[in-house]
Amino acid sequence: MNETPSQTVGPFLSIGLTWPQGYLVVDEDAPGAVVISGAVLDGAGEPVTDGVIETWQADPDGRFDHPDDPRGASGSGFGGFGRCATDTEGLFRIVTVKPGAIGDGQAPHIDVTVLARGLLDRLVTRIYFPDEVAANAADPLLSSLPAERAATLVAQAGDPGELTFDIRLQGADETVFLTV
Amino acid sequence: MIRGYRPAPEGTHPPLDFEGYKSTRLRAPSQAPIVLRQRLTEVTGPLLTGDIGPSDHDLTTQHAGEPIGQRIVVAGRVLDDDGRPVPDTLVEVWQANAAGRYPHSRDNTPAPLDPNFTGGGRVLTDSLGNYSFTTIKPGAYPWGNHHNAWRPAHIHFSLFGRAFTQRLVTQMYFPDDPLFAQDPIFNSVPDEKARQRMVSTFDLEATQPAWALAFRFDIVLRGREQTPFEEPHE
Numbered sequence: 511m512n513e514t515p516s517q518t519v520g521p522f523l524s525i526g527l528t529w530p531q532g533y534l535v536v537d538e539d540a541p542g543a544v545v546i547s548g549a550v551l552d553g554a555g556e557p558v559t560d561g562v563i564e565t566w567q568a569d570p571d572g573r574f575d576h577p578d579d580p581r582g583a584s585g586s587g588f589g590g591f592g593r594c595a596t597d598t599e600g601l602f603r604i605v606t607v608k609p610g611a612i613g614d615g616q617a618p619h620i621d622v623t624v625l626a627r628g629l630l631d632r633l634v635t636r637i638y639f640p641d642e643v644a645a646n647a648a649d650p651l652l653s654s655l656p657a658e659r660a661a662t663l664v665a666q667a668g669d670p671g672e673l674t675f676d677i678r679l680q681g682a683d684e685t686v687f688l689t690v
Numbered sequence: 691m692i693r694g695y696r697p698a699p700e701g702t703h704p705p706l707d708f709e710g711y712k713s714t715r716l717r718a719p720s721q722a723p724i725v726l727r728q729r730l731t732e733v734t735g736p737l738l739t740g741d742i743g744p745s746d747h748d749l750t751t752q753h754a755g756e757p758i759g760q761r762i763v764v765a766g767r768v769l770d771d772d773g774r775p776v777p778d779t780l781v782e783v784w785q786a787n788a789a790g791r792y793p794h795s796r797d798n799t800p801a802p803l804d805p806n807f808t809g810g811g812r813v814l815t816d817s818l819g820n821y822s823f824t825t826i827k828p829g830a831y832p833w834g835n836h837h838n839a840w841r842p843a844h845i846h847f848s849l850f851g852r853a854f855t856q857r858l859v860t861q862m863y864f865p866d867d868p869l870f871a872q873d874p875i876f877n878s879v880p881d882e883k884a885r886q887r888m889v890s891t892f893d894l895e896a897t898q899p900a901w902a903l904a905f906r907f908d909i910v911l912r913g914r915e916q917t918p919f920e921e922p923h924e
Contacts (some may be wrong), residue, residue, distance in 0.1 A: 511769060511770075511771045511910050511913075512698075512699065512702065512883070512884065512887065512910060513698045513699075513702050513771055513858075513887075513910050514702075514858065514860050514886055514887050514888065514908055514909045514911070515702055515703050515704065515860060515879040515884045515885065515887065515913065516703045516858060516859060516860055517704070517846075517860045517861040517875060517876075517878075517879075517888070518702060518711075518713075518796070518859075518861075518875060519847065519848075519859050520785075520861075521794075521796055521797075522784065522792040522794045523784070523799065523846070524794065525784040525792060525794060525808065526782050526783060526784025526809075526810045526811075526812075527782060527784070527795070527808045527848060529741075533796070538722055552717050553715075553716040553717070553720075553750070554716050556716070558717070560796070566722075566731065566732065566734075566735060566854050568734060569732065574730065574731075575733040576734035576735070576737065576852075578692075578693075578734050579730060579734055580692060580730075580851065589736065591736035591738065612729070612730050612731070614729055614730065614741065615888065616729060618733040621731050621732065621854050623854075623857055625825065625859055626717060627713050627717075628711070628713030628714050628716070628717035628718075629703035629706065629714075629717055629718075629826050630703075630705070630706055630708055630711065630714065630716075630878050631703050631704060631706060632857060632859065633706075633719065633786055634723075634726070635819055636726075643850070651724070651726060651729070653841050654724075659901060663708065666711060666770075673824065679716075679717050679718070679719055679898060680716060680717065680718065680719055680720050681720065684719055684720060684721055685719075686721075686722075686724055687699075687719050687723045687724070688723055688724050688725070688726040688730045689723040689724070689725045689726065689908070690726050690728055690854065690855045
């Protein structure tokens with residue numbers, strides 16, 4: 511059998527893909543809750559107001575509650591999935607906890623999908639954490655990139671418990687996108 | 691041991707920078723993507739099962755009255771490319787109403803809204819990967835991409851599979867649509883056979899007498915590599 515092709519979500523994705531609580535990977539008042547927010551910007555620096563970002567990550571122990579984790583599903587009930595449509599300023603906001611290191615040499619990270627009008631296929635990127643300097647330096651993906659490109663994948667620290675991660679689709683400071 | 695997911699054959703998925711589709715111009719990245727070796731975060735993924743409402747599978751029953759339009763059943767299976775069913779996986783859909791209009795602030799099409807139709811739905815596949823929706827046939831609609839541009843009638847589909855790598859958003863089309871030839875989104879898929887896999891088939895057997903026409907749409911997600919690889923874990 512052969513795969514079904516990808517198509518754009520189009521401008522009206524909010525009718526099908528919006529969940530009111532989707533941005534809450536954990537509750538706002540959960541211990542260790544971190545807010546990751548940012549803007550999605552196009553090649554002219556204009557906000558992408560008809561997009562959605564989705565996040566997928568390990569729990570704080572670096573485990574997945576998923577049967578394909580070779581260490582066994584964690585059984586913790588940790589969902590690990592976040593989804594937030596961009597607003598009229600192109601902004602998104604996800605409330606989560608920092609994932610632990612998986613233990614395979616990678617620094618803690620969150621996988622990200624970007625969907626929008628004008629994207630015929632999804633874009634994939636990753637969020638890394640600014641307080642993991644040593645782990646980031648040893649990470650197989652980050653260390654394979656020129657420093658200025660790697661920097662696009664590291665969130666910026668703000669107030670305690672707040673991180674910023676802007677996604678630039680095109681042009682100067684373009685975010686590194688990944689093929690998985 | 692981890693088993694990754696195979697990439698699709700060349701020509702299956704559209705390029706990001708497709709000239710005919712204007713909205714790609716400022717949104718397609720200019721740099722080539724970096725190949726990320728699949729590790730645990732990529733071969734796992736959200737197993738979403740909750741929050742399915744009683745009318746989510748029947749878009750004709752979400753309001754007080756019945757929507758205008760041709761009632762249809764859209765059903766099929768979600769499979770991987772080895773033909774294995776993907777059970778218990780979330781399928782989300784959204785579509786225009788019978789007049790080709792979305793109830794959305796940015797849809798200015800001069801066509802009527804239908805107070806009895808929103809156009810969003812979701813279901814989980816069963817243990818054999820089967821899903822089914824009841825809805826009305828969406829209308830074609832004009833858009834500003836090029837002179838006299840019309841989108842062929844379509845239903846948007848969103849799928850998760852069981853791994854981050856399997857995530858797919860696509861559109862289902864209807865057989866023999868005369869608008870295919872001028873639609874850059876449909877034609878952005880390079881391979882002609884792949885393009886045809888987005889076109890549903892009319893299903894007389896599943897058509898419900900005196901009630902609803904049926905269309906079949908099977909969706910195929912990435913399959914797994916034959917050979918697992920070793921990953922060290924503490």
